[in-house]
Amino acid sequence: MKHTIEVMISTDEIDQKLDVLADKINAHYADSERLLMVGLLKGSVVFMADLCRRIKGHVEIDFMSVSSYGKAMTSSRDVKILKDVQSEIQGRDVLIVEDLIDSGNTLNKVREMLLLREPKSLALCTLLDKPERREVEVPVDFIGFTISDEFIVGYGIDYAEKYRNLPYIAKVIPLD
Ligand SMILES: O=P(O)(O)OC[C@H]1O[C@H](OP(=O)(O)OP(=O)(O)O)[C@H](O)[C@@H]1O
Ligand code: HPA
Numbered sequence: 001m002k003h004t005i006e007v008m009i010s011t012d013e014i015d016q017k018l019d020v021l022a023d024k025i026n027a028h029y030a031d032s033e034r035l036l037m038v039g040l041l042k043g044s045v046v047f048m049a050d051l052c053r054r055i056k057g058h059v060e061i062d063f064m065s066v067s068s069y070g071k072a073m074t075s076s077r078d079v080k081i082l083k084d085v086q087s088e089i090q091g092r093d094v095l096i097v098e099d100l101i102d103s104g105n106t107l108n109k110v111r112e113m114l115l116l117r118e119p120k121s122l123a124l125c126t127l128l129d130k131p132e133r134r135e136v137e138v139p140v141d142f143i144g145f146t147i148s149d150e151f152i153v154g155y156g157i158d159y160a161e162k163y164r165n166l167p168y169i170a171k172v173i174p175l176d
């Protein structure tokens, strides 16, 4: 598809939002001894890298790979687990770190899977939330930006594997 991109959220705005999010997360887990942050590959990698460096105390990170979009712009709803976490989940405080919630299918599947392993607590954090697109309700504890129904890229998020390296968030504008 022919398209162009337009900046939606600048690098400075992202940095400021991360400070706010990290303050909330640090306050929430002030008494936690071994927080485990679980990022969903690949989209959350950039967000995870910037967020975990703002979290205080003993924090561990791990990653899962689940994919529903492939090269398409709409969710297949068939969320596949491609790589599981290596860490023990039982009895741990676990924070899922996601770049974006759209239909909710990805986070819903991961949340259900991890809950079966009996964490001490399970919370969800997303940098971006598109509530208008929701197909499945998922409880989200920490949200960076709530955005309208635009296809977005950058800061880890791709369109057909492009644009993950942009240091800002942009929207994709189709051209005819
Ligand atoms: O709420 P949903 O409709 O499920 O969509 C959100 C998910 O889709 C994207 O990942 P994708 O499956 O494209 O894989 P990626 O992270 O490797 O880019 C994005 O990073 C979220 O993980
Ligand atoms: O807006 C989006 N951009 C990129 N990937 C996505 N996966 C769900 N929504 C999006």
Ligand SMILES: [Mg+2]
Pocket (backbone or CB within 6 Å): 040, 041, 042, 043, 044, 099
């Ligand atoms: Mg993803």
